[in-house]
Amino acid sequence: MVAEQKNAIVLTPRAADRDPVKYNRRRRTTEVTLAVAVPVVLLIFLQLGADNAWWSRIFYPSVTDVVRELQSMFADRGFAYDLWVTIRRLMLGYIFGSLVGLLFGFVLGLNRLTRKALEPLLNALYTVPKIALLSPLLIAFGFYDKPIVVLIAITVFFFVWVPTQSSVMSVQASFREAATVFGVNRWQMFRHVMLPATLPSIFVTLRVAISVAILTVIGVEFVFAPEARGLGYVINDARSTLSSRVAWAGILIASVLGVSFTWIVRIAEKLLLPWNKEDQGSKD
Amino acid sequence: MAAKIMASQVMRYFGSKDDRVHAVGELNLEINDGEFVCIVGPSGCGKSTFLRMVADLIRPSEGEVRINSSKSRPAAMVFQDYSIYPWKRVIDNARFGLDIAGVPKKEGNERALKYLAKLGLADRARSYPATLSGGMKQRVAIARALAVEPEILLMDEPFAAVDAQLREILQEELLALWQADQRTVLFITHSLDEAILLADRVLVMSARPGRIIADIKVPFARPRDPSVRSSAEFAKLEGELRELLRNEVNSHLASLEAK
Numbered sequence: 001m002v003a004e005q006k007n008a009i010v011l012t013p014r015a016a017d018r019d020p021v022k023y024n025r026r027r028r029t030t031e032v033t034l035a036v037a038v039p040v041v042l043l044i045f046l047q048l049g050a051d052n053a054w055w056s057r058i059f060y061p062s063v064t065d066v067v068r069e070l071q072s073m074f075a076d077r078g079f080a081y082d083l084w085v086t087i088r089r090l091m092l093g094y095i096f097g098s099l100v101g102l103l104f105g106f107v108l109g110l111n112r113l114t115r116k117a118l119e120p121l122l123n124a125l126y127t128v129p130k131i132a133l134l135s136p137l138l139i140a141f142g143f144y145d146k147p148i149v150v151l152i153a154i155t156v157f158f159f160v161w162v163p164t165q166s167s168v169m170s171v172q173a174s175f176r177e178a179a180t181v182f183g184v185n186r187w188q189m190f191r192h193v194m195l196p197a198t199l200p201s202i203f204v205t206l207r208v209a210i211s212v213a214i215l216t217v218i219g220v221e222f223v224f225a226p227e228a229r230g231l232g233y234v235i236n237d238a239r240s241t242l243s244s245r246v247a248w249a250g251i252l253i254a255s256v257l258g259v260s261f262t263w264i265v266r267i268a269e270k271l272l273l274p275w276n277k278e279d280q281g282s283k284d
Numbered sequence: 285m286a287a288k289i290m291a292s293q294v295m296r297y298f299g300s301k302d303d304r305v306h307a308v309g310e311l312n313l314e315i316n317d318g319e320f321v322c323i324v325g326p327s328g329c330g331k332s333t334f335l336r337m338v339a340d341l342i343r344p345s346e347g348e349v350r351i352n353s354s355k356s357r358p359a360a361m362v363f364q365d366y367s368i369y370p371w372k373r374v375i376d377n378a379r380f381g382l383d384i385a386g387v388p389k390k391e392g393n394e395r396a397l398k399y400l401a402k403l404g405l406a407d408r409a410r411s412y413p414a415t416l417s418g419g420m421k422q423r424v425a426i427a428r429a430l431a432v433e434p435e436i437l438l439m440d441e442p443f444a445a446v447d448a449q450l451r452e453i454l455q456e457e458l459l460a461l462w463q464a465d466q467r468t469v470l471f472i473t474h475s476l477d478e479a480i481l482l483a484d485r486v487l488v489m490s491a492r493p494g495r496i497i498a499d500i501k502v503p504f505a506r507p508r509d510p511s512v513r514s515s516a517e518f519a520k521l522e523g524e525l526r527e528l529l530r531n532e533v534n535s536h537l538a539s540l541e542a543k
Contacts, residue, residue: 182360183384199371
């Protein structure tokens with residue numbers, strides 16, 4: 001069409017413009033297919049590589065090796081218990097740390113006096129490497145669950161507190177003023193303005209905090225092995241038995257844990273923030 | 285007629301002692317119940333500051349603003365940047381002031397919908413603001429303010445961000461709504477044409493520190509029709525106001541150069 005008439009730009013509808021419904025459906029199918037296909041191709045490659053001895057099977061076992069190893073870990077070696085204690089520690093520490101972090105973020109963000117009183121102290125504590133707290137926590141709570149949960153909670157707390165406070169403080173002034181003019185009380189200001197205004201960035205924070213929590217739980221279980229058990233212990237123990245299969249199986253499970261947790265938080269986000277469309281492009 | 289808003293010896297400063305800016309004052313003025321008053325003046329002259337004092341978003345540094353009302357929050361405000369909430373649907377935004385006032389939800393929905401309908405937004409009641417155009421968002425903000433049926437309506441350059449055609453339509457809508465149930469309106473604008481069309485009185489403010497340098501009664505009868513724009517009297521008044529403001533801005537610039 002461009003050729004017919006020189007010096008002319010002819011703009012015609014594209015597929016997306018002619019039939020947006022069909023186009024969006026197709027695009028979604030393509031996206032889902034890609035999201036599944038890429039990891040599948042990688043897994044096939046890993047399997048082929050191990051089977052055909054492109055690399056050493058001892059160090060990098062095949063997918064089927066890892067799956068078989070996992071089966072036997074669950075069936076014969078009580079892996080379900082290790083997994084369960086890790087999930088329990090993770091959930092308790094994450095939920096507790098997030099809640100306290102949100103509480104501090106909001107209180108310090110909204111109330112100047114509290115902020116002035118607590119911020120310097122919290123900042124000083126923020127820089128302390130949390131792993132250093134293991135010794136005193138251990139002395140205070142003894143081995144096993146408590147010190148681990150507390151350490152996860154402390155780590156998550158700082159990751160949630162700092163960004164929450166800053167997003168509370170950066171809520172558009174006119175959002176607050178519009179409510180002030182209608183005579184809102186503190187609770188109404190929180191519920192109608194401050195909470196919804198900060199929720200989108202809070203959810204980002206909560207998702208980042210998941211990986212921090214998993215890092216902490218695995219790390220602490222490394223240090224507390226073998227008494228504390230858990231997924232970290234299993235991965236760490238693979239070292240002493242020189243079983244890379246077990247290590248890879250554990251790492252696989254750690255990643256599945258992270259993905260599932262993130263997925264749960266994402267679902268909560270979708271349900272709670274219907275106005276906050278991830279994909280602004282597809283209005284219907 | 286009784287005064288609704290009275291400012292006496294009002295001064296407002298910003299900043300600390302060393303770099304203190306004298307923003308407003310001395311202001312002395314009365315606005316009557318049911319009066320539509322437009323405030324015009326150079327940028328940064330403290331128009332918004334005065335409006336925010338009436339809304340009790342800030343207090344005067346000296347003097348007092350007295351509002352004759354039995355309510356604790358007699359005013360509703362329309363902001364220049366809309367300030368409607370992206371997390372609330374259009375109907376929930378329009379109902380917000382009523383929710384805060386404790387109006388039952390069913391009645392609140394009816395009242396909010398009534399004003400949304402008047403502003404041509406009834407069919408978008410279930411939409412989120414992200415799907416609306418700028419002009420529609422501003423109409424939601426106006427509906428939100430009108431829905432509480434405030435004694436005083438404060439409007440801070442409400443039409444500044446909408447295009448010229450829509451602006452005229454919104455002016456006409458506002459004119460019709462106000463004529464139906466006369467409330468006290470304080471309306472800030474940079475458009476002299478807008479001020480003369482809408483107001484009973486136009487207050488002209490000086491450059492900073494903002495004072496009232498002219499208080500002009502608009503002679504056109506009510507109910508007023510947008511066609512008054514084409515009358516000779518309208519053009520004459522607009523010319524006078526323009527001259528007044530030009531002189532004010534020029535002398536302000538000259539005084540800055542002299543410093």
